[in-house]
Amino acid sequence: MSLAILSSSTVSHLLPAIRVGGLRRGLWIETYEAPFGAYAQDLADPASGLHAFRPDAVLFAHDTPHVTAGLSPGAGPEEAAEARAQALARLRAGWRSARDGFRCPVIQQTLLPVALPLLGCNEHRLPGSRHHAVPLLNGAIRAAAEEDGVDILALDEAVTAHGLSAWHDPVWWLRAKQAVAPSAAPLYGDLVARLLAAGQGLSKKCLVLDLDNTLWGGVVGDDGTAGIVLGQGSAEGEAYLVLQAYARDLAARGIVLAVVSKNDMANALDVFDNHPEMLLRRGDIAVFLANWDDKATNLRRVAETLNIGLDTLVFVDDNPFERAWVQAELPMVAVPELPEDPALYAARIAEAGYFEALNLTQEDRARGAHYAANAARAAAVSETGDLRAYLAGLEMRLIWRRFDTVGLPRIVQLINKTNQFNLTTRRTTEDEVRALLTDPHAIALQFRLVDRLGDNGMIGVVVARETEPGTYAIETWLMSCRVLGRGVETAILAVLAEAAAGAGADHLVGRYRPTPKNAMVRGHYAGLGFTPVATEADGSETFRLSLDAYRPGPSPIVIAQG
Known part of the structure; x- marks a missing residue:
């Protein structure tokens, strides 16, 4: 697909990273960068290179000084509010021009918090402060984007996760007007590619979980349900609850959950049914496979049962051998490398962005239940052996x-x-x-x-x-x-x-x-x-x-x- 980046600063150093991020997700991305300082003219001129490019998506990637240029530290509350409103209006005008001209998705990058504070901790008491204006503008951008059907590239959230110094280098800003530091290009490219891939239906659909030492500490076949490490009272036990809570919340927003474990089925189910600290329950799992077959074989069964592609699965297992086996046998399955401490499992999965989505529908929320019911239907057909009679009875x-x-x-x-x-x-x-x-x-x-x-x-x-x-x-x-x-x-x-x-x-x-x-x-x-x-x-x-x-x-x- 083709992506046009309209920016008030230099973004040429980010384009290769966007292409690499796309390749990692099965996308070949052609990019176009508007001439420096002339993105507005490029957008308005039907004879421009942008219009000849005919993008499939447009990303507005403006730097903070450009967007906040109308603000002055000497401004009062009303004047500052009006300056912010005008800045937002200019952004929305650009969105409308892009959608009218190309009939394609529009992405707006949020502002990096690069403006220096003038008061410090009580910056909110200086209405015209650019430092104070950035979070207000980012909130207003999100609200306007929701109204206008524009998607958000959340650089402000990335800064919260990694720190401003990981994303912005004042030296490179002054030397080359690069608002996003060259060292952050891989992170930036990955975020952009996630959005584009999500728009093309390439996000993952199913989280497949191992059990022993992944959802709880210990081996249930050896330790018994009462002997596994899980729940309140120990840091390790609470760490496994963090992953379970994350999986449960993903299911609530439409990600299908499955279990693949080398285990005895009765032992595995006993934990789900009877352990008082378990957050996940049997009903949360669309496909539950506990047996002694290899993990790659069982992952194929999960995909077949759910009738989804293997490339829509994310497989989470604490065991490096199992991860390497699946990566070798099923390279299309996403297999995150987990850190040693289970407290970091959920964050590692979230950071990879496997489940990036642009919006959420009621059907999304009910997807797990749909797939679980479908698995029940398939099991019923298998038991009766008469597909025609079963379909008639549905x-x-x-x-x-x-x-x-x-x-x-x-x-x-x-x-x-x-x-x-x-x-x-x-x-x-x-x-x-x-x-x-x-x-x-x-x-x-x-x-x-x-x-x-x-x-x-x-x-x-x-x-x-x-x-x-x-x-x-x-x-x-x-x-x-x-x-x-x-x-x-x-x-x-x-x-x-x-x-x-x-x-x-x-x-x-x-x-x-x-x-x-x-x-x-x-x-x-x-x-x-x-x-x-x-x-x-x-x-x-x-x-x-x-x-x-x-x-x-x-x-x-x-x-x-x-």
Whole structure:
């Protein structure tokens, strides 16, 4: 993808680090730096290099002296407040110009606290102080960004974690107008790449945890539930609670939890069920594997059970041998190198930014429960051995609606994160999706699946656009992998075909564009009765369906409009 950096200071020394950060996350990032001191002209001029670059994302990376230039130590409270308001208004004007010009995500860097204090600890009593203004402006930037749909690059939080001297060097500022010190370039590049990767759906989805000496101290098979080190009363016992609390909080925001442990299942479960200090409980774990198989084999089982890619797993294990084995066998799995002291485990995982996200939806919060229920469904199928009878007994209902503002955040998230069941992997912005709400030549549908075991949330998105009279081309068809194998795609086609026929169409055209992750849907259109039309050199395929000849196939799913 292409990233344009618009800055009031020098950022050329940061571009290689951004590219490296992208490569670590599977992104090839092309970068563009606005001419020094001329980012505003570059943004306003349609003939500029920026407009020729056509960025996929724009990062505003202004230095603190530039943004706070209107503040004066002699200003009173009202004058200082007005100066801050004007500074924020200038930033928002830049955001609007970028979104209007490129229809792409916008990222705003927060201000580094580089202004020197004039009063000291009571700096708040000097209204015009730049030192005092920076945290106020950063708060205002976040609030405005929330209103405007802009993402934040939180340099102020990074400074809190690492110290200002790690991020800013006055010598390099004076010599080369580098607001971010060269030594901080790797950190900066990694933060930027995290945001871009999150926007492309490349963040991790599942935290896989070892048990002995990872979630508690000791070996439960040897020490027994009562003998492990866990909980209040010792520093070591409380250290393991820190990791458990972090995992529990990640689950609350939508990260799926799994357990992979070389252990006897009964012993492992006994701790979760009966140890009074355990924060995590059995119900928090979507997949629980305690056996004597190697960790790589069990990680494959976790991914298969959850129907997610191995590259979405983060594996946490205190044992260096197990970490090295997984890294050798499954290099796509993220394996953090843990410090010796368990008190630092959670911080090490958090610092790596595996689970970076740009927003949070209700479906995210319920994701762990969705996957746990899906694992229960898979186990039930395995026990009965009769998939058709089991699906019929699930009492599935597919609830569909046109795109609306209520579902907009989740729709955008699904489009930009779904990689496997995604026929074209076409990414989009919130503005582009919002335009579909009123486009008379587009059919934009969202789907929700409910069954007797629970509500799976929004699981599918289909967008078809009229390309010629009587023909609607499907430009986006994607589904959550957690509902695969239930015949949902057949029911979705029935809804789409009826909507297209109602709009005057007599044909649907579907396109499959291969990517490294979506091979599973290569036969999607052929399996639904579409006729092959063309195959291109890159493997892309085009299919056509006559609505006059189409008849919905049998399905155990009841379709309802929501």
